[in-house]
Amino acid sequence: MTERPTGLREQKKEATRKALREAALRLAIEREPDNVRVDDIAQAAGVSPRTYNNYFPSREHAIVAAVTADRESRVAAAVRARPDARLADAVADAIVDAYTDPGEHGREALLLITTHPALRQTYAETTSSALEGPLATALAERVHADPQTARVLAASVAAAVRIAIEEWARPSGALVVPSGPLPDLLRAALAPLAPALDAVESRATGD
Amino acid sequence: MTERPTGLREQKKEATRKALREAALRLAIEREPDNVRVDDIAQAAGVSPRTYNNYFPSREHAIVAAVTADRESRVAAAVRARPDARLADAVADAIVDAYTDPGEHGREALLLITTHPALRQTYAETTSSALEGPLATALAERVHADPQTARVLAASVAAAVRIAIEEWARPSGALVVPSGPLPDLLRAALAPLAPALDAVESRATGD
DNA sequence: CAGAAACCTTGCGTGCACGCAAGTTTGCGT
DNA sequence: ACGCAAACTTGCGTGCACGCAAGGTTTCTG
Numbered sequence: 001m002t003e004r005p006t007g008l009r010e011q012k013k014e015a016t017r018k019a020l021r022e023a024a025l026r027l028a029i030e031r032e033p034d035n036v037r038v039d040d041i042a043q044a045a046g047v048s049p050r051t052y053n054n055y056f057p058s059r060e061h062a063i064v065a066a067v068t069a070d071r072e073s074r075v076a077a078a079v080r081a082r083p084d085a086r087l088a089d090a091v092a093d094a095i096v097d098a099y100t101d102p103g104e105h106g107r108e109a110l111l112l113i114t115t116h117p118a119l120r121q122t123y124a125e126t127t128s129s130a131l132e133g134p135l136a137t138a139l140a141e142r143v144h145a146d147p148q149t150a151r152v153l154a155a156s157v158a159a160a161v162r163i164a165i166e167e168w169a170r171p172s173g174a175l176v177v178p179s180g181p182l183p184d185l186l187r188a189a190l191a192p193l194a195p196a197l198d199a200v201e202s203r204a205t206g207d
Numbered sequence: 208m209t210e211r212p213t214g215l216r217e218q219k220k221e222a223t224r225k226a227l228r229e230a231a232l233r234l235a236i237e238r239e240p241d242n243v244r245v246d247d248i249a250q251a252a253g254v255s256p257r258t259y260n261n262y263f264p265s266r267e268h269a270i271v272a273a274v275t276a277d278r279e280s281r282v283a284a285a286v287r288a289r290p291d292a293r294l295a296d297a298v299a300d301a302i303v304d305a306y307t308d309p310g311e312h313g314r315e316a317l318l319l320i321t322t323h324p325a326l327r328q329t330y331a332e333t334t335s336s337a338l339e340g341p342l343a344t345a346l347a348e349r350v351h352a353d354p355q356t357a358r359v360l361a362a363s364v365a366a367a368v369r370i371a372i373e374e375w376a377r378p379s380g381a382l383v384v385p386s387g388p389l390p391d392l393l394r395a396a397l398a399p400l401a402p403a404l405d406a407v408e409s410r411a412t413g414d
Numbered sequence: 415c416a417g418a419a420a421c422c423t424t425g426c427g428t429g430c431a432c433g434c435a436a437g438t439t440t441g442c443g444t
Numbered sequence: 445a446c447g448c449a450a451a452c453t454t455g456c457g458t459g460c461a462c463g464c465a466a467g468g469t470t471t472c473t474g
Contacts, residue, residue, distance in 0.1 A: 009440055009451070038430070048454050053431060149399045151370055156363035156400065163358055192356045192403055193363065199402035216421070216470055245460070255424050260461060 017055050017065075019045040024062035025109055033063065033116050060122035067109045068126065071098045076134035083142065087201040088194040091135075091157060095190065096183045099161075114169045124169070128162035143200050153200060156193055164189040224262050224272075226252040231269035232316055240270065240323050267329040274316045275333065278305045283341035290349065294408040295401040298342075298364060302397065303390045306368075321376045331376070335369035350407050360407060363400055371396035 023044035027036045038059050042052040056062045078094035085093075113119040136154035140147050164185040230251035234243045245266045249256040263269045285301035292300075320326040343361035347354050371392040 007441095012440090013452085049430095050432090050454055050456090051452085054453075057431080059430070145399075148370070148374070148395060152363075152367045152396050152399045155366035155370055156359075156403075159362035159366045160359045163355070163362055167355070188355060189359050192352075192359045192407060194403075195406035196363075196400055196403040200399060219470095220422085256460095257424055257426090257462090258422085261423075264461075266460070 016045065016047060016051075020047070020052060020055055021062045021066040025066035028063050028112060029108060033112065033119060058122070060119055061126065063109075063119060064113060064123045064126055067106050067113065067123075068130070072127070072130040073134050074098050075131060076138040079135065079138045079142065086198070087139075087142065088190070088197040091197065092187055092190045095157075095161060096186050099165075099186060100183055120166070120169050124162045124165045127165060128158040131161060132158040145200050149200060153193075153196060156196070157190065160189040160193055161186065223252065223254060223258075227254070227259060227262055228269045228273040232273035235270050235319060236315060240319065240326060265329070267326055268333065270316075270326060271320060271330045271333055274313050274320065274330075275337070279334070279337040280341050281305050282338060283345040286342065286345045286349065293405070294346075294349065295397070295404040298404065299394055299397045302364075302368060303393050306372075306393060307390055327373070327376050331369045331372045334372060335365040338368060339365040352407050356407060360400075360403060363403070364397065367396040367400055368393065 020041060024036070024041045027040055027044060036059075038052050039049045041059075041062060042049040045052075052062070056065065075094045075098045078097060079090050082090045082093075113123050132151075132155050135157060136147070136151045139154050140150035143150070164182070167189075168182045168185050227248060231243070231248045234247055234251060243266075245259050246256045248266075248269060249259040252259075259269070263272065282301045282305045285304060286297050289297045289300075320330050339358075339362050342364060343354070343358045346361050347357035350357070371389070374396075375389045375392050
């Protein structure tokens with residue numbers, strides 16, 4: 001499933017992708033993100049600037065990809081892994097797990113993303129859109145509703161996550177409340193959707 | 208509220224904006240959208256190319272703005288106008304009303320947007336994001352929940368609308384079902400969210 | 415009504431995204 | 445082992461978004 005289809009060309013591609021996102025993150029940390037040209041990233045990774053855009057659709061994406069990794073598909077897998085739990089709980093737990101303590105280098109990188117407006121937006125955006133697809137598939141399997149319903153619910157969850165992340169990464173001009181740690185924000189944002197998840201779950205079970 | 212703050216500078220600005228979006232739509236219809244440069248639109252509207260981007264953030268936005276107009280804020284107003292109806296119904300009706308029969312020139316323009324991938328995406332995207340803010344405000348007034356909850360629900364509704372529009376504007380390679388007219392798609396996409404809207408409504412009422 | 419302040423337009427320069435058409439590498443069948 | 449086809453990289457060219465600063469217009473203020 002997550003194995004390499006053939007072997008060697010795929011390795012090279014993955015190596016290049018990794019080199020690019022790590023170079024992007026490293027450069028963004030040591031200089032300011034604004035002072036990093038895409039040419040620099042490409043050069044640091046040993047490829048042409050044109051190739052950079054074969055891997056990432058924008059300058060910001062490589063940087064956030066260094067943090068994001070494959071969280072989104074792990075969320076989908078975690079939801080699948082608990083078919084007995086209440087759906088709303090399974091979703092909330094999976095998301096909180098995935099977005100809690102993003103790892104070692106993540107700490108400094110997240111500060112960077114939080115600080116920088118363009119990165120903030122790309123982060124929330126890609127997180128949300130990357131989550132929508134896999135989660136929709138997982139939901140469609142889990143409840144036996146039509147794909148459209150699963151897609152709407154997945155998109156709603158993704159939107160809630162995006163809002164939580166935006167809230168969490170807000171500049172917070174010291175006037176408003178710090179609005180708490182990310183896990184709490186995530187659960188609070190997901191709470192309003194619980195009735196909808198419950199409904200589709202019971203409807204599927206009772207059907 | 209929707210009045211001009213002072214007068215004359217605002218008139219000129221609105222005139223320019225209107226000239227730009229109408230020029231954009233006209234050119235996009237008579238040539239193909241791909242054959243319309245932003246320079247052409249600017250010239251047709253009698254402003255410099257640089258000024259174009261002071262009004263619209265991308266080439267596609269002017270075209271979809273010609274169709275979109277101010278639908279999104281009308282949705283918010285319509286929700287506010289029916290404080291007695293069930294929230295889920297008020298939202299669904301308001302949205303269906305706003306997105307049904309977009310007007311005269313809309314017919315041809317919508318075909319154009321439907322046909323063209325980049326326009327489709329911009330259309331669904333701006334529609335959704337333009338809806339989220341005003342609707343969140345309206346919801347926050349209507350139910351007396353915290354703003355965060357209102358925002359999540361508004362974003363979910365916006366996501367559902369986006370999905371319905373995407374589905375409706377899908378190329379539909381004649382293999383899948385035509386998936387029906389837009390109002391039906393909208394109601395179907397909004398249906399899964401009704402429990403969440405009911406819940407926040409009763410919680411606010413009972414509170 | 416004159417001067418100032420706010421605002422808008424515009425040209426210029428830069429960086430970026432991407433289509434296209436070579437040129438090069440990898441994989442596979444025979 | 446060989447050669448072809450698919451896939452990847454790269455340079456080039458184009459169009460676009462946008463920061464910046466100069467100049468013009470509208471609005472505000474005394």
